[in-house]
Amino acid sequence: MPSDSTDPRSETGRTRTERPPSRLLLVELGGTLCGLDAEHVREIVGLLPVTRLPGAPPHVKGVVNLRGQLLTVVDLRQRLAGEPMTNPDGSTLVVQAEERLLGVLVNDVRDVTLIDVVPSDQASVADAAGLVAGLGRLDDEVVLVIDVPELVRQTLA
Numbered sequence: 001m002p003s004d005s006t007d008p009r010s011e012t013g014r015t016r017t018e019r020p021p022s023r024l025l026l027v028e029l030g031g032t033l034c035g036l037d038a039e040h041v042r043e044i045v046g047l048l049p050v051t052r053l054p055g056a057p058p059h060v061k062g063v064v065n066l067r068g069q070l071l072t073v074v075d076l077r078q079r080l081a082g083e084p085m086t087n088p089d090g091s092t093l094v095v096q097a098e099e100r101l102l103g104v105l106v107n108d109v110r111d112v113t114l115i116d117v118v119p120s121d122q123a124s125v126a127d128a129a130g131l132v133a134g135l136g137r138l139d140d141e142v143v144l145v146i147d148v149p150e151l152v153r154q155t156l157a
Helices: 076-081 148-156
Strands: 022-029 032-037 041-046 060-066 069-075 091-097 100-106 108-115 117-119 132-138 141-146
Touching: 022 076, 022 091, 022 100, 022 132, 022 141, 032 076, 060 100, 069 076, 069 148, 076 100, 091 108, 091 148, 100 148, 108 132
Parallel strands: 032 141, 069 100
Antiparallel strands: 022 032, 022 108, 041 091, 060 069, 091 100, 117 132, 132 141
8 A cells, every 4th residue: 555645653663753762871970871873882881990181171081091092081071960980880981972082970771771751942951051852751750861973073173
């Protein structure tokens, strides 16, 4: 049966304006649940010794040597909320955007899951400085979806 070109639904049953669910790596940042596009996450490693960079903003913790490659590391919790990460058992996510790598400190890594994301009104997200790409919901929790390319751009600019 031919499709009706006026039907706003696609073969998947979603309207053309709806976005498909995003595949997100869920992480915790001191009680806040965040999601990062799993396609940008290259690996998850434990916390590594960080060499501080003079003059860097407080959320840029410094650089680490990851298998011979220097990697700038940012504390995502401090970047978003102004409070540094306090969990000594946290993890470092190695994320990539536009061939550039960045280490991101997080308190805990949960899981990779599909979540429907609604683009956020940046004015409604307190002091996120353009890093929140949208909001999602997982059961009864709100997920802040982090714009990884923007985080990389702002940190490594």
